[in-house]
Amino acid sequence: MGSLAHPVRIRGHHLLCMLGFRGLGYSVDFAAAMDEVVKEFRANPALAVIVVTECDVICGSCPHNKGSRCLKKEDSYERVKSKDADVLDTLGFKPETQTTVGDAWKRVKERISVEDLKEMCRKCEWLGLGYCVDGLAKLKLD
Numbered sequence: 001m002g003s004l005a006h007p008v009r010i011r012g013h014h015l016l017c018m019l020g021f022r023g024l025g026y027s028v029d030f031a032a033a034m035d036e037v038v039k040e041f042r043a044n045p046a047l048a049v050i051v052v053t054e055c056d057v058i059c060g061s062c063p064h065n066k067g068s069r070c071l072k073k074e075d076s077y078e079r080v081k082s083k084d085a086d087v088l089d090t091l092g093f094k095p096e097t098q099t100t101v102g103d104a105w106k107r108v109k110e111r112i113s114v115e116d117l118k119e120m121c122r123k124c125e126w127l128g129l130g131y132c133v134d135g136l137a138k139l140k141l142d
Contacts, residue, residue, distance in 0.1 A: 016136075020135040037057055086120055091104070118133070
């Protein structure tokens, strides 16, 4: 196993972000930290995770994280928490549920459509790159 604390706390919407991660990010440190999480999630379906609607293992290196709150834009904190709640609801998880990476990916595969992804992530600057849609399509083929 990698160097992440276990179980790994992961925001609902970050499950979707990981689908399309290609090494890009808000900073070099953020991209490196995200890469570590994504690699561990892809390599270890038995990894225990707790799905949350608050700062997680990925947020820790984000330059927009100030005092455990996303301050990228004025409404970011509330908007991101709402997106997390929507994703978890769609996946059938309550916040603070412990599960495994494999179960989380299975639920994403079964319960998130491309249309859902485009709606949930419509305000995300990364959606237009198409990486997340491609990642979801690949997950559904596996």
